[in-house]
Amino acid sequence: MASSEYIQIIGDILSGGQSKAKTLKIVEFIGDDPIKFEALMYYFFHDEWRWNQWAAWPLGNIGKAHPALIKPYFKQFVECLKNPSHDAVARNILRILEDFNIPEDYTGPLFDLAFNYLLDTKKPIALRVFSMSVLFNIAKPYPELLAELKVAIEAFLPHGSAGFKSRGKKIIGKINKII
Incomplete structure (x- = not known):
C-alpha cells in the first residue's frame, strides 16, 4: 500500500497544474519503485478529474520506462478507457499500451x-494515432483484423492531419508486409 507520505509528496508536486518540470520531478522521484508508483495511481484514479489529468503525463513517462509497474493496473486502465475523465487520461494509457x-x-x-477511438473523428488526433499502434499490435497474429484495420485507416487518410497520415502510412506499410 502506498504510504501517506508518498501520496502527500506526489500530491504537493501535482497540485496546481502540470508542467514538464513537475512531470520530470515525479518521474525521478518514483523511478521504478512500485510503492511510490502506487501513490501516483492514487491520483490517476482519483474521483476528481483534475488529479487524473495531472497524474496522466508522469504516468505516461513512467509506464514507457518501467512497463512492469503497469501490470497490476492493467484491468483498471482498460476500464478507464471506456469512460476517461479527461483526454489526457486516455492519451497516456494508449501511449503506454502502444508498446x-x-x-x-x-x-x-x-x-x-x-x-x-480510431473511428471517432471527434477524438483528438493523439488518441486516434496511439490507437492505431495498439490495434496493429493486437491484430498482428490475425490477418483478418489487419485487413479491417487497413481499410479503416485508409478511409481516414485523405482527410487526416499530418500526424494521422504519418502514423497511418507507417502502420499500413507494416500491415502490407504481413498480409
Missing part, C-alpha cells in the same frame, strides 16, 4: 475500445 505486450484476456475489449 506493451497486451495480456490475451484483454485483447478483445482493448481492440474494440481502440477501434472506436
Whole structure:
C-alpha cells in the first residue's frame, strides 16, 4: 500500500497544474519503485478529474520506462478507457499500451475500445494515432483484423492531419508486409 507520505509528496508536486518540470520531478522521484508508483495511481484514479489529468503525463513517462509497474493496473486502465475523465487520461494509457505486450484476456475489449477511438473523428488526433499502434499490435497474429484495420485507416487518410497520415502510412506499410 502506498504510504501517506508518498501520496502527500506526489500530491504537493501535482497540485496546481502540470508542467514538464513537475512531470520530470515525479518521474525521478518514483523511478521504478512500485510503492511510490502506487501513490501516483492514487491520483490517476482519483474521483476528481483534475488529479487524473495531472497524474496522466508522469504516468505516461513512467509506464514507457518501467512497463512492469503497469501490470497490476492493467484491468483498471482498460476500464478507464471506456469512460476517461479527461483526454489526457486516455492519451497516456494508449501511449503506454502502444508498446506493451497486451495480456490475451484483454485483447478483445482493448481492440474494440481502440477501434472506436480510431473511428471517432471527434477524438483528438493523439488518441486516434496511439490507437492505431495498439490495434496493429493486437491484430498482428490475425490477418483478418489487419485487413479491417487497413481499410479503416485508409478511409481516414485523405482527410487526416499530418500526424494521422504519418502514423497511418507507417502502420499500413507494416500491415502490407504481413498480409
